[in-house]
Amino acid sequence: MEPGQRIERALQSAVRAGEAPGCPPRLAAAIRHAVFPGGARVRPQLALAVSLACGDRDPVLADAAAAAIELLHCASLVHDDLPCFDAALTRRGKESVHVAYGERLAVLAGDALIVMAFQSLAAAGAHAPERLVPLLGTVARSVGMPLGIVAGQAWECEPRVALADYQRAKTGSLFAAATEVGALAAGHPAAAWSDFGQWLGEAYQVADDIRDVACDPALLGKPAGQDVTFCRPSAATDLGLQGAMAHFNSLLRRATAAIPDCAGAGALRALVRAEAERLLPHTVTAEIARLAA
Amino acid sequence: MEPGQRIERALQSAVRAGEAPGCPPRLAAAIRHAVFPGGARVRPQLALAVSLACGDRDPVLADAAAAAIELLHCASLVHDDLPCFDAALTRRGKESVHVAYGERLAVLAGDALIVMAFQSLAAAGAHAPERLVPLLGTVARSVGMPLGIVAGQAWECEPRVALADYQRAKTGSLFAAATEVGALAAGHPAAAWSDFGQWLGEAYQVADDIRDVACDPALLGKPAGQDVTFCRPSAATDLGLQGAMAHFNSLLRRATAAIPDCAGAGALRALVRAEAERLLPHTVTAEIARLAA
Numbered sequence: 001m002e003p004g005q006r007i008e009r010a011l012q013s014a015v016r017a018g019e020a021p022g023c024p025p026r027l028a029a030a031i032r033h034a035v036f037p038g039g040a041r042v043r044p045q046l047a048l049a050v051s052l053a054c055g056d057r058d059p060v061l062a063d064a065a066a067a068a069i070e071l072l073h074c075a076s077l078v079h080d081d082l083p084c085f086d087a088a089l090t091r092r093g094k095e096s097v098h099v100a101y102g103e104r105l106a107v108l109a110g111d112a113l114i115v116m117a118f119q120s121l122a123a124a125g126a127h128a129p130e131r132l133v134p135l136l137g138t139v140a141r142s143v144g145m146p147l148g149i150v151a152g153q154a155w156e157c158e159p160r161v162a163l164a165d166y167q168r169a170k171t172g173s174l175f176a177a178a179t180e181v182g183a184l185a186a187g188h189p190a191a192a193w194s195d196f197g198q199w200l201g202e203a204y205q206v207a208d209d210i211r212d213v214a215c216d217p218a219l220l221g222k223p224a225g226q227d228v229t230f231c232r233p234s235a236a237t238d239l240g241l242q243g244a245m246a247h248f249n250s251l252l253r254r255a256t257a258a259i260p261d262c263a264g265a266g267a268l269r270a271l272v273r274a275e276a277e278r279l280l281p282h283t284v285t286a287e288i289a290r291l292a293a
Numbered sequence: 294m295e296p297g298q299r300i301e302r303a304l305q306s307a308v309r310a311g312e313a314p315g316c317p318p319r320l321a322a323a324i325r326h327a328v329f330p331g332g333a334r335v336r337p338q339l340a341l342a343v344s345l346a347c348g349d350r351d352p353v354l355a356d357a358a359a360a361a362i363e364l365l366h367c368a369s370l371v372h373d374d375l376p377c378f379d380a381a382l383t384r385r386g387k388e389s390v391h392v393a394y395g396e397r398l399a400v401l402a403g404d405a406l407i408v409m410a411f412q413s414l415a416a417a418g419a420h421a422p423e424r425l426v427p428l429l430g431t432v433a434r435s436v437g438m439p440l441g442i443v444a445g446q447a448w449e450c451e452p453r454v455a456l457a458d459y460q461r462a463k464t465g466s467l468f469a470a471a472t473e474v475g476a477l478a479a480g481h482p483a484a485a486w487s488d489f490g491q492w493l494g495e496a497y498q499v500a501d502d503i504r505d506v507a508c509d510p511a512l513l514g515k516p517a518g519q520d521v522t523f524c525r526p527s528a529a530t531d532l533g534l535q536g537a538m539a540h541f542n543s544l545l546r547r548a549t550a551a552i553p554d555c556a557g558a559g560a561l562r563a564l565v566r567a568e569a570e571r572l573l574p575h576t577v578t579a580e581i582a583r584l585a586a
Binding site: 024145153155 | 314462
């Protein structure tokens with residue numbers, strides 16, 4: 001089965017478990033709206049790519065870990081879009097959850113998705129508790145305090161923040177966790193895989209900053225110009241578009257160099273190249289060149 | 294060490310782990326505000342009381358499980374108080390988190406507390422993975438979909454709901470989990486302990502409904518009259534104050550009858566009696582009698 005199919009199947013399984021008889025139907029619908037259809041599923045794709053590069057010795061656990069990472073990403077999107085944060089009306093080309101279901105169900109859907117991530121991971125890892133414990137620790141660290149997604153988001157509420165710290169927590173942490181859980185699920189130590197995910201995550205965030213400035217909303221599937229509107233730390237604001245492009249390319253080189261020596265290293269390098277083209281396709285880089293001229 | 298001290302120590306340990314260097318200081322402060330000083334800590338007290346009744350064979354795990362239950366309760370309070378839900382200005386006799394730190398940090402503090410609950414439980418259970426897996430499942434079930442706290446809260450967003458279903462999910466589920474994790478941490482099966490927690494939790498919710506109508510805000514430490522204001526399902530609204538009192542007493546009888554036969558059963562019955570007096574003290578029952586007259 002293709003990694004993309006494995007991811008969707010694991011996500012369907014996790015979401016369906018929450019739709020058992022007795023559940024409140026509107027919250028169930030809001031959760032489904034938040035998870036399906038997905039975006040590029042880049043984090044779980046990364047997790048499975050690393051698991052495959054490490055021999056994919058426990059596909060059930062790898063799929064559940066990849067799905068847990070994606071559920072936590074979806075939770076962060078739902079809460080980021082709330083009126084008190086970005087007040088985003090659209091996400092992935094459709095209404096954001098709070099627009100479609102109201103603010104209360106958006107708060108609850110995010111909460112439920114966080115719980116679902118840990119619940120589905122714990123259930124899938126019951127047969128391998130010695131691997132489950134580090135997996136849970138890695139996933140929790142990437143999303144909680146002091147250095148996970150919620151910490152990254154909270155830096156937006158501080159008077160001062162270093163751009164790199166902010167991006168490392170807000171985006172790098174979950175990418176690092178994606179590579180680490182891929183290794184852990186396959187029975188490999190996680191430490192060697194962290195830098196690869198961390199650099200790729202920072203590159204992803206810089207690309208997002210660039211797209212926020214250089215792209216139109218139809219291409220993004222969400223509003224553009226949000227970083228300036230909300231005075232958020234942004235590589236495009238700090239470094240200018242050309243500087244941000246150079247930083248993006250430098251982060252990609254570091255990510256590629258950080259791929260551990262293994263049988264699947266070639267496939268992972270190809271994944272990085274494909275992601276680079278997907279994140280900043282020719283139309284966008286051409287637009288940046290035009291703006292710079 | 295007294296159960297109350299064990300609970301505070303475990304909560305301090307969990308919260309402190311999130312305050313490591315590099316954390317965003319305002320989110321750290323908001324989390325601390327949400328957890329300390331606590332209310333009656335009734336759920337973790339219940340968890341430890343059951344663990345003690347079952348022999349308390351793994352106090353470290355019991356303390357962590359009790360703390361996880363309380364962290365999830367605190368998370369639900371922070372999100373319940375948000376402007377889109379109850380818009381409560383006070384909680385536990387001081388400003389609610391969104392009033393003290395703003396709405397964004399209140400959303401993030403709730404999210405961080407949910408993650409912290411699973412993280413601290415996973416860390417404390419690493420030495421006993423065979424007990425950790427059912428503990429995680431029990432805790433997750435009590436707070437997530439389809440029948441946990443978030444589901445209970447979501448029933449407020451549905452056009453129709455049965456009062457018992459709502460109260461079972463919104464309050465009963467976490468009380469049931471408290472009794473179950475106490476048993477599980479001590480190496481006992483959880484099933485026999487679920488009904489005791491469930492009935493006690495429903496009694497607690499009915500008492501809360503009664504206090505919402507019959508108490509003044511200074512006694513509650515939070516606004517009164519919220520159920521009518523927000524058209525929430527309420528035993529006091531459905532049954533009248535006298536009817537709700539009768540229902541409360543009936544639920545307490547069922548809770549007491551559901552205590553499994555064990556060496557600590559007498560202590561648990563005493564705990565139920567003490568809770569009943571704490572929840573609806575003489576001043577409140579006298580007020581209800583006055584209103585009925």
